[in-house]
Amino acid sequence: MVCLLGVAFLRGWGRWRNSEYQQFISILEETRKNHTPSNKKKLACYDFDFSHWPADFSWEEVSNPKLLSKAGVSLLKPEPKLRGAADSVLNSLRTLPCHIVSFLIAHSFGRRILYPGSVYLLQRAMRPMLQQGQARLIEECEGQRNKLVACDGNEIDTMFVDRRREEGLHGQTLVICCEGNAGFYEVGCMNTPLEGGYSVLGWNHPGFAGSTGVPFPQNEANAMDVVIQFAVHKLGFQLSDIMVYAWSIGGFTASWAVMSYPEIQALVLDASFDDLLPLALKVMPDSWNFVTQTLEFFLRYQGPVLLIRRTKDEIITTTGPEDIMSNRGNNLLLKLLQFRYPKVMTDDGVRAIRAWLAASNHVEEAAVYSSYEVDDDWCVSVLQSYKTERDVFFPWSVGEDMTPEGRRQLALFLARKYMRNFDSTHCTPLPYSEFAAPWGL
Numbered sequence: 001m002v003c004l005l006g007v008a009f010l011r012g013w014g015r016w017r018n019s020e021y022q023q024f025i026s027i028l029e030e031t032r033k034n035h036t037p038s039n040k041k042k043l044a045c046y047d048f049d050f051s052h053w054p055a056d057f058s059w060e061e062v063s064n065p066k067l068l069s070k071a072g073v074s075l076l077k078p079e080p081k082l083r084g085a086a087d088s089v090l091n092s093l094r095t096l097p098c099h100i101v102s103f104l105i106a107h108s109f110g111r112r113i114l115y116p117g118s119v120y121l122l123q124r125a126m127r128p129m130l131q132q133g134q135a136r137l138i139e140e141c142e143g144q145r146n147k148l149v150a151c152d153g154n155e156i157d158t159m160f161v162d163r164r165r166e167e168g169l170h171g172q173t174l175v176i177c178c179e180g181n182a183g184f185y186e187v188g189c190m191n192t193p194l195e196g197g198y199s200v201l202g203w204n205h206p207g208f209a210g211s212t213g214v215p216f217p218q219n220e221a222n223a224m225d226v227v228i229q230f231a232v233h234k235l236g237f238q239l240s241d242i243m244v245y246a247w248s249i250g251g252f253t254a255s256w257a258v259m260s261y262p263e264i265q266a267l268v269l270d271a272s273f274d275d276l277l278p279l280a281l282k283v284m285p286d287s288w289n290f291v292t293q294t295l296e297f298f299l300r301y302q303g304p305v306l307l308i309r310r311t312k313d314e315i316i317t318t319t320g321p322e323d324i325m326s327n328r329g330n331n332l333l334l335k336l337l338q339f340r341y342p343k344v345m346t347d348d349g350v351r352a353i354r355a356w357l358a359a360s361n362h363v364e365e366a367a368v369y370s371s372y373e374v375d376d377d378w379c380v381s382v383l384q385s386y387k388t389e390r391d392v393f394f395p396w397s398v399g400e401d402m403t404p405e406g407r408r409q410l411a412l413f414l415a416r417k418y419m420r421n422f423d424s425t426h427c428t429p430l431p432y433s434e435f436a437a438p439w440g441l
Contacts, residue, residue, distance in 0.1 A: 024046050024048070027039065027042045027043055027046075028043060028048075028052065031043050031054055032054045035054055035056070040056075040144070044138055044144075044145055047131060050147065050155075050157055050209075050210030051155070051210075051212070053145075053147045053210075054147070055147050055148070055149050055155070056146040056147050056148065056230075056234070057146065057147075057148045057149070057226070057229075057230045057233075057234050058148070058149040058226075059148075059149065059150055059151045059225070059226045059229060060149075061233065062229055062233050072151060072152055072218045072219075072221065072222045073151065073221050073222055073225045073260070074260070114181060114249075115181045115182075115205065115207070115208075115215045115249075116181060116182045117179075117180075117181060117182040117183060117184065117205065117207075117208050118205070118206075118207035118208060118214060118215055122182070123208070123209060126184070126187075129186070129187055130184055130186040130187065130209060131186075132186075133184075133186030133187040134159070134186045137159050137161065137185075137186070137190070141161045141194060142161065142162070143159045143160065143161045144159070144160045144161075144162070145157070145158070145159055146158045146159075146160060146230070147210075148203075148223075148226045148227065148230050149226070150206075150213075150219075150222040150223050150225070150226040151222050151225070151226070152213070152218070152219060152222045153213075154206045154211065154212050154213035154219060154222065154223060155210070155211060155212045155213075156203055156204065156206070156211050156223045156226060156227065157185075157203065157204045157208075157209055157210030157211045158185070158201060158202065158203040158204075158227065158230070159185050159186075159190070159201070159202045159203075160199075160200070160201045160202075160235065161190075161194060161199060161200045161201075162199050162235075163197055163198060163199045163200075164199055166197065168197040169197070170193075170196055170197045170198045170199075171197055171198065171199055172199070172241060173198055173199065173241055173242070173243055173265065174198070174199045174200070174201055174231055174235070174237045174241060174242045174243070175193040175198045175199070175200050175201070175242075175243045175244075175245050176200075176201045176202075176203075176227060176228070176231060176242060176243070176244050176245070176257070177189050177190045177193070177200060177201070177202045177203075177245050177246070177247075177250075178203075178224070178244065178245070178246035178247070178250030178251070178252075178253045178254045178257075179202070179203075179204070179205065179208075179247060179248075179250050180247045180248030180249050180250055180271075181205075181215075181248065181249045183247060183248070183250070184204055184208055184209050185202030185203060185204055186209070188202065188247070189202075189245065189246075189247045189250075189270070189429070189430065190202040191429065192245070192429065192430045192431070192432055192435050193245060193432075193435065195431075195432035196432045196435060198243075199237075201227065201230075201231055201235070203223065203227050205220065205223070206219045206220065206223055211223070217252070220252060220253050220256075221253065221256050223253070224253040224254075224256060224257050225260070228242070228257060228261055238263075239261055239263035239264050239265075240263055240264075240265050241265060242264050242265055243264070243265050243266045243267070243268065243437065244257050244258060244264060244266075244267050244268070245268045245270070245435075246267075246268070246269050246270065246272060247270045247271055247272075247430070248270075248271050248272060248315070248316070248426065249272075250272075251269045251272030251273070251298075252297075254267060254269065254272075254298070255267075255269075255297035255298035255301075256297050258297070258298055258301040258303065259297040259298065259300050259301055262300075262301060262302055262303065264301075264303060265303065265304075266303055266304040266305070266306070266437055266438045266440075267298060267301060267303065267304070267305045267306070267438065268305075268306045268308070268435070268437075268438060269298075269305070269306070269307050269308065269332065270308040270310075270422075270430055271308065271309075271310045271313060271315070271316060271329070271426050272307070272316075272329060272332060273316045273328030273329060273331070273332065274328055274329075274331040274332045274335060298336075299335060299336065299339045302393055302394055303438075303440075304437070304438035304439060304440040305336060305418060305438050306418065306419075306420065306436065306437075306438035306439070307329060307332055307333055307336070307418055307419040307420070308419070308420050308421075308422055308430065308434065309327060309329040309330070309333075309419055309420070309421050309422065310327075310329075310422055310424050310425060310426055310428075311324060311360055311361070311421050311422065311423050311424070312423065312424055312425045313327055313329075313425060313426045314425055314426055315426040315427075316328045316329065316426065321425070324357070324358065324360050325354075325357065325358055329419075330357050333353070333357070333415060333418060333419045334350065334353065336418060337349075337353070337411070337414055337415065337418065338350075339394065339395055340394040340395055340396060341395070341396055341398060341399060341410075341411075341414060342395050342397075343396075343397050343398060343399035343400040343402075343407075344398065344399035344402075344407050344410050344411050344414065345411060346399075346404075346407055348404045348407050348408050348411075349399075349407045349408055349410070349411030350411070351408075352372055352408040352411050352412050353411050353412065353415045355368050356368045356369065356412055356415055356416070357415075361423065362421070362423075365416075365421065368412075369412060369416065372408055372409060372412055373409070374409045374412050374413055375409060376413060378409070379409060379410050379413035379414075380441075382398065382406075382410065383398065383410075383441055384441055386398040387441055398410075417439040418438075418439070420434065420436070422434045
């Protein structure tokens with residue numbers, strides 16, 4: 001025992017005698033006292049526990065009317081309660097065991113199944129890859145690492161690449177990236193908009209890498225909120241200059257963002273789904289019905305939306321990648337169009353879109369599109385005329401006095417504008433050639 005203590009003492013003493021370590025401590029202390037960009041740049045040269053990194057931004061620095069309390073931002077409407085005190089008490093007692101079991105599952109292995117990136121062993125195995133990816137973002141892309149403090153006290157690890165001073169069309173637009181359930185900004189979807197010359201802000205889920213906390217829905221929304229606040233109040237972007245890009249389950253926070261900040265320029269959802277429950281039931285019994293995450297927040301958003309469907313997706317299909325009609329991305333498209341263009345999405349329009357969705361490659365898509373003889377110019381003129389005459393928010397009543405043939409044409413035209421197919425599996429990185437700003441009139 002004495003020998004071990006002696007070794008530990010000597011190791012600690014040796015560290016303090018190391019000139020490079022002393023220099024690091026000096027830079028860290030100086031950055032805490034004087035949080036300047038030059039000091040931060042020096043500090044970024046070292047790899048150390050992110051918990052010691054000084055906070056760069058906190059939700060308390062701005063007055064945010066969207067915050068209900070320090071507990072968190074507005075997330076979901078509470079479930080309606082039954083009328084009558086007796087019925088309410090009886091119902092509470094009847095459902096109490098289910099709520100207890102759901103709570104235990106969600107706060108134990110359930111969360112780890114849905115968000116494997118929060119598991120320490122996985123993070124440890126990926127550490128060399130994450131370190132390499134972070135070094136590349138800092139050294140090659142001149143990325144700036146920042147620590148943000150959310151309203152729940154969680155510290156959110158972020159990376160910002162500024163392209164505003166570079167020549168190009170996209171540098172003035174900031175793309176905020178929302179990763180999947182095992183994704184990290186160091187090796188995640190940030191690379192796609194970076195290839196296109198956009199300014200990019202990536203962040204890690206609570207409990208992922210340098211971010212603290214656990215990735216429960218409320219914590220996720222709190223993290224997304226402070227990321228947006230940081231982009232506006234610290235980085236100087238207007239909401240109208242921000243595009244939100246999400247991969248897989250990252251669509252949950254992306255959808256919350258555009259619902260809460262409708263001035264955001266556009267939303268891109270890649271390999272996302274409408275509801276987590278059907279996917280969770282593939283690996284969990286029906287009785288474990290505790291999953292309530294849904295992406296339908298984005299239906300309230302009035303801005304441009306692009307959905308990217310992976311035609312060989314093995315994750316968000318309920319029966320397997322060979323059945324493209326079981327891809328939950330189809331539901332996203334149908335729900336979006338049914339909300340925005342209800343008069344177009346009659347039985348005729350829905351049948352036409354389902355025929356197009358059943359196509360598994362570009363040749364089949366083109367064949368379906370051609371079989372309905374869609375006139376793109378006519379569709380654009382109809383939509384443009386409606387918008388010019390009324391200039392109203394969605395839902396639109398366009399298509400109300402249209403023939404069935406016209407509705408079918410317009411439905412297919414809109415489907416192809418709102419969704420792009422990418423011939424790939426779920427986890428294949430999206431090439432920039434498949435990434436585009438959403439269509440809009």
